[in-house]
Amino acid sequence: MRDQQQYLDKGLNNAREAARELAQCDDATIRAVLETLADRTIGAEEEILKANLSDLSRMPESDPKYDRLLLNSQRLADIAHDLRCVAALPSPVGEVLEQRQLDNGLELKKVRVPMGVIAVIFESRPNVTFDVFALCLKTLNACVLKGSSDAHDTNLVIVKIIHEVLAGFDINPAVVFLAPPQREYLPDILQATETIDLAIPRGSKGLIDFVRDNARIPVIETGAGIVHTYVDASADLAKAKSIITNAKVRRVSVCNALDTLILHCDLLPALPGMMQTMGEEHAVEVFADEDAFEVLNGNYAGGLQPACDEHFGTEFLSLKMSIKTVSSLAEALEHIHRYSSKHSEAIVAEDPAVIEQFLNSVDAAAVYSNTSTAFTDGGQFGMGAEIGISTQKLHARGPMALPELTSYKWVVKGSGQTRT
Secondary structure, X not given: OHHHHHHHHHHHHHHXXXXXXXXXXXXXXXXXXXXXXXHHHHHOHHHHHHHHHHXXXXXXXXXXXXXXXXOOHHHHHHHHHHHHHHHHOOOOOOOEEEEEEOOOOOEEEEEEEEOOEEEEEEOOOOHHHHHHHHHHHHOOOEEEEEOOHHHHHHHHHHHHHHHHHHHHOOOOHHHEEEOOXXXXXXXXXXXXXXXXXXXXXXXXXXXXXXXXXXXXXXXXXXXXXXXEEEEOOOOOHHHHHHHHHHHXXXXXXXXXXXXXXXXXXXXXXXXXXHOHHHHHOOOOEEEEOHHHHHHHOOOOOOOEEEOOHHHOOOOOOOOEEEEEEXXXXXXXXXXXXXXXXXXXXXXXXXXXXXXXXXXXXXXXXXXXXXXXXXXXOOOOOOOOOOOEEXXXXXXXXXEEOOHHHEEEEEEEEOOOOOOO
């Protein structure tokens, strides 16, 4: 334990010093590093997947985190693609946000600068290691990676590869530090006011609450995704079926997956058809309120149970969902207001007035009309990748990428002016 503590302390101090060095690196070099890492990721597929298999062997496939932990050839190809996308994006560092000259001749500029050292605390998602490194490097930030024990074998290999690539470009490998995975070291990171500038937790509500409650360093929350889709009486039923199916089953373990279908009561007769694919092809287990249960009972191929209070406001992260029946848009909005985690919320409707009222009324980081909440993703938003999806309102909200990893400073140029 003492050795681990020394390893952590040394790693944090080295990251702070490495961040100062990194601030002098030019963007052409950063692009080359990320392009090279993309190539190495594909080239090291066997090594990465072997380590990932070791991690997977310790987790039952029934665990909702299993899919998040899983890497395969296609996912590594997607990671390499995202690395190249981030490489190609313009760096926000140095961007002039505001510029003016005062009456006294002083020239003012408000300029984007790196945060410094960013700690990201995450669970069971080794792809986050790539995303965090790429986005932090592109914004000239050092990063401290606090992964979980679940993915530690995979993370070790990924960080080793990153360090090799960095060394090949004469960049101090200490700009990315993999902290010990044990939970007991998390408080040391959260209280490292001398070395870390910002913490971003990604994971369960329990993890995020712990980080918020115990941090002495600034935190950007990436809250749980309790996601609703309201299907209005004016909805196109074919669109509705396609959208809710995609939002639920495309990838059930992600934070933008559908948790609760809110259905206008006029559409109850169409509910079995709307749910057909989810029942017959995906065996989604449904917790339905009284009206929806009555319609689906005997007409749904998946598991069906009466809904309890606990089935609303729950992030399932699995092939489970709930259904709430409402008689009006106002009732749908009230349900979302009560249970939403302010992550992603959607409406399926054809009435323009209903759509606009929904989009204007719902308080969430991303609101959608007539499309799937699966699009709440930095890559899908054209950001190359994301470091998390913020559900708070200070500094950043929604998918966070390059601009959100910067701060700014005021640059003031004078010619001898003094203040009276």
